[in-house]
Amino acid sequence: MQTIKYPERNDWKKILSRPSFDTSSLNNTVSKILSEIRERGDAAVFEYEEMFDKVKLNSLAVSQSEIDEADKLVSDELKNAIRIAKANIEKFHSSQLFETKKIETVKGVTCWQKSVAIEKVGLYIPGGTAPLFSTVLMLAVPARIAGCKEIVLCSPPNKEGKLHPAILFAAKEAGVNKIFKIGGVQAIGAMAYGTKTVPQVYKIFGPGNQYVMAAKQLVSLRDVAIDMPAGPSEVQVIADEMTDASFVAADLLSQAEHGIDSQVILTTTSEEFISRVFHEVEQQLAKLPRREIAEQALENSKLILLRDLQEIIDITNEYAPEHLIIETEDYMDIAEKIVNAGSVFLGSYTPESAGDYASGTNHTLPTSGYAKAYSGVNLDSFIKKITFQEITKEGINNLGPIIEVMAENEELFAHKNAVTLRLK
Structure with a gap:
């Protein structure tokens, strides 16, 4: 560790710089893999699983028997810890539930928001040097509280084609709908574009290595939302x-x-x-x-x-x-x-x-x-808010002239006419 004494403010930016890596070649590799997943679906996923995770899979989906087997492999002590952690995460995130309020901005003009869950979300759970079963809870629990209808999870398998038992147990406890043995860029591509086996989702969550992060950012440009840029x-x-x-x-x-x-x-x-x-x-x-x-x-x-x-x-x-x-x-x-x-x-x-x-x-x-x-990820990360407004005859009479003046001065006369017709 480097000790730095009394740095001048104009040196702070340099001192606080994060580790940086040349990602130009990385992005080219990631783009190629994503294109293959988009065009060839499951076939490409199987190939990249064999290439990167060193496993020849017969199926991408985790079966119920695998979930049952994992349940037996997790100690009672760890099960208890996972359940207590889940309850605490649930309690904190439930406190973030949105309350709809109707506001009358002008007499006869009422506006409000409605909170709606993102219907399909994808969770990426790393499983390399550390199986992050805690991240399953952090993502799946608020997704379920928010009301997401489909919660899809991808995590890289080991050399035997299995996911870590604690990841499967946590997924079952947290209410994940579908679990797949897919890692890395191919997992992000499968969830972003959808394949015959993996459903396409609307937003992808979760940490990962530089390749996973690059994949998330690339698919977010036009295909799917992501939780946040991360490093x-x-x-x-x-x-x-x-x-x-x-x-x-x-x-x-x-x-x-x-x-x-x-x-x-x-x-x-x-x-x-x-x-x-x-x-x-x-x-x-x-x-x-x-x-x-x-x-x-x-x-x-x-x-x-x-x-x-x-x-x-x-x-x-x-x-x-x-x-x-x-x-x-x-x-x-x-x-x-x-x-x-x-x-x-x-x-x-x-x-x-x-x-x-x-x-x-x-x-x-x-x-x-x-x-x-x-x-950071919170309950709002899994929902969207839709605005509503209702204007009565009294309301359009009160607000209409204001809208007409603004529309005319922006030279958008069709906008003005939509109000004028109603006022007449």
Whole structure:
């Protein structure tokens, strides 16, 4: 990890840069695969599964017998944990249900919105270096609460052509309708265009590697909506000299083990605290099973010493972290001043792991600075709002002349005439 002391503001952008990769050749590869899926459907999916996931499948769909088998392979302890996490996610997202209100803007003119679920949604669940069954809950639970009629899930199979048992158990618990053994770009293409086996969906959700992210962005240009642009995972920790350095080190490493392109950042005003955290990171890193992954992620990571609290707040809002952990004594005061972050974790007893799994908030969040403009996944992500208006005779008499004046001044006389005829 690189230690940076008292950087000048005009250097912040460079210091806060995320790991970058040349994606030009990647996009060409992804476009070719997507075109094949669009033109040849299932046949192309089978071929790419054999090429990339190294498995020759007989069927893309997960059968009921496979779901039943998975149920027996998941321990009672994990089943209980998944059910508790699901209940908390359900409780939090249910609180976001939209309430319709009719508003009379002018006497005789009534306007309102209706919340309607997106009928068909696709969920992509990575299954490579870590089977993210928690992401199944984060996406399928709000989709079901929203009222999505068809919830389609794709995840890459192992060499035996099976999905991880916990992914299947979580999918069953969360109410997924259809599950497919498809990974990578071919999964995104199958859900975006539809094949004989895989239904076409209207919006695709879920994290993935650079190829998956590129595929999502390409299909979103004209074929299907996506949850958000996303990149490698990241966390920023704000701490002071009173914070437990072992907690901070653990928080940084919990994010670093996600992938080699993850990024972790510590911001503090205490140089002595940075030394303590650095020592703790080395101690804890040595014991991690995913040590090699975390070590590479730490090469992209920084310990930043700043002059005062205001600089910390300003640099945080500039970085717009996916995850922000505030472990200072006055964490609530700092939190009030944060305007750009995906999800915020407050106090020494609130690790990011809580939001990743079971506290109830969603862990599908904007990365790469997109938190300046995007929200994380929530109930609204699975719905659309349709506006309605009803105008009575009294209403058109009250509002009509206003519309006529505006239409005439925009030189849209047919617009004006549509009102004039009614006024007469």
